[in-house]
Amino acid sequence: MLTSLGSISIEEFLAEYWQKKPLLIKNLFPEFECPLDHNDLAGLSLEDEVESRIVFENLDGKPWQLMHGPFEADFLETLPEENWTLLVQGLDHWIPEIADLLDRFRFLPNWRVDDIMASFAPVGGSVGPHYDQYDVFLIQAEGRRKWQIGPVCTAQTERLEGTPLRIIKDMQVTDEWVLEPGDALYLPPAVAHYGVALEHCITLSVGFRSPTQAELISSFTDYCCEQASVNRHLTDATIRPLPNPGLIQEDVINDFKGFLRELIDNEPMMKTWFGEYVTSPKHEGIVEAVDDEERISEDELQELFLVPEVQFRWNEGSRFSFIPQDHQIILAVDGHSYCLHSDARTWVELLCSSNQIDKSRLGELTSNDELIRLLARLFNQGSLRISTDDELDDWGDDA
Ligand code: SIN
Numbered sequence: 001m002l003t004s005l006g007s008i009s010i011e012e013f014l015a016e017y018w019q020k021k022p023l024l025i026k027n028l029f030p031e032f033e034c035p036l037d038h039n040d041l042a043g044l045s046l047e048d049e050v051e052s053r054i055v056f057e058n059l060d061g062k063p064w065q066l067m068h069g070p071f072e073a074d075f076l077e078t079l080p081e082e083n084w085t086l087l088v089q090g091l092d093h094w095i096p097e098i099a100d101l102l103d104r105f106r107f108l109p110n111w112r113v114d115d116i117m118a119s120f121a122p123v124g125g126s127v128g129p130h131y132d133q134y135d136v137f138l139i140q141a142e143g144r145r146k147w148q149i150g151p152v153c154t155a156q157t158e159r160l161e162g163t164p165l166r167i168i169k170d171m172q173v174t175d176e177w178v179l180e181p182g183d184a185l186y187l188p189p190a191v192a193h194y195g196v197a198l199e200h201c202i203t204l205s206v207g208f209r210s211p212t213q214a215e216l217i218s219s220f221t222d223y224c225c226e227q228a229s230v231n232r233h234l235t236d237a238t239i240r241p242l243p244n245p246g247l248i249q250e251d252v253i254n255d256f257k258g259f260l261r262e263l264i265d266n267e268p269m270m271k272t273w274f275g276e277y278v279t280s281p282k283h284e285g286i287v288e289a290v291d292d293e294e295r296i297s298e299d300e301l302q303e304l305f306l307v308p309e310v311q312f313r314w315n316e317g318s319r320f321s322f323i324p325q326d327h328q329i330i331l332a333v334d335g336h337s338y339c340l341h342s343d344a345r346t347w348v349e350l351l352c353s354s355n356q357i358d359k360s361r362l363g364e365l366t367s368n369d370e371l372i373r374l375l376a377r378l379f380n381q382g383s384l385r386i387s388t389d390d391e392l393d394d395w396g397d398d399a
């Protein structure tokens with residue numbers, strides 16, 4: 001985990017910059033080696049399951065045009081020398097070494113992580129001046145890119161016409177930097193930004209999402225409606241004579257507010273829903289239950305503890321979080337929740353603290369039935385996987 005961001009501490013970053021203002025962090029990753037190159041990115045953009053796009057600054061005379069992948073290798077060969085960008089989304093779901101980069105950002109909550117996107121651009125390549133509703137660390141992985149930033153934007157910010165992209169018209173520039181490999185730029189949501197490749201370059205965007213009020217409320221109420229206890233009717237046994245049958249009395253509205261308050265004050269339910277909601281996988285196909293023949297039993301799992309080369313890792317793209325609740329602890333993983341006794345807190349914290357589980361620290365607990373049962377369930381639901389050191393070393397050769 002990063003313990004500082006350049007010359008400032010994590011405490012100072014969170015207090016002064018996070019969600020507040022941009023920060024350029026020179027040399028955040030000294031001697032940064034990008035785990036993949038433009039050929040790997042091009043290869044990924046051919047795959048059906050991988051979300052990829054190409055942005056052209058100008059295509060057939062039209063500004064800022066967009067093409068969605070998957071692409072054909074022959075088509076990629078025909079791309080011009082300049083002024084386009086290939087974007088590959090969700091790299092951390094596919095490449096363990098990219099997922100490991102997230103471990104540097106564990107000073108932020110796991111549930112806020114969206115994904116890591118990569119962009120590859122030849123000279124002049126850019127996605128145009130725009131803003132996002134995300135917090136993002138733009139890590140310069142290869143080559144140099146010039147970044148200009150501008151003011152905080154709103155729905156009223158004027159956009160360029162004739163493009164499917166949300167390009168800001170006449171972005172006012174408030175700061176400008178050239179980022180070199182290992183440098184990073186943190187941007188809070190809505191800050192205008194425009195990055196142009198000065199030469200062949202790769203940028204990694206470590207994105208942090210946050211749900212909107214509407215998303216939260218709609219998911220919470222859906223969840224509530226699935227609970228058997230939420231099926232009482234409004235009653236009006238205390239009704240008094242009405243001046244007009246059309247009148248809906250204040251009492252009725254107050255009763256309804258009471259219903260809502262009961263739901264909001266039901267802390268175990270609220271916390272269980274929140275944990276499940278915010279740890280749900282980004283999209284289908286990221287976390288898949290293992291096939292029947294590969295399911296692991298508790299005994300098999302316990303035996304695996306004893307094999308030194310066997311490591312336990314989160315599935316790439318999995319989300320692990322926990323919420324304390326009275327004498328219990330709710331562990332939420334990929335949209336599933338497990339209500340555990342608070343004695344489990346030590347190992348729940350260990351499971352949530354890094355995508356690579358420190359087995360040596362879990363080791364003392366191999367005789368803990370609750371832990372073994374949980375690990376087997378996490379494995380079978382597709383959230384934990386077993387890896388060996390060799391597998392990670394081999395990745396580069398297979399790509
Ligand atoms: C890029 O890497 O070119 C675009 C990233 C962003 O602006 O969010």
Ligand code: CO
Nearest residue numbers: 130131132193
């Ligand atoms: Co952006």
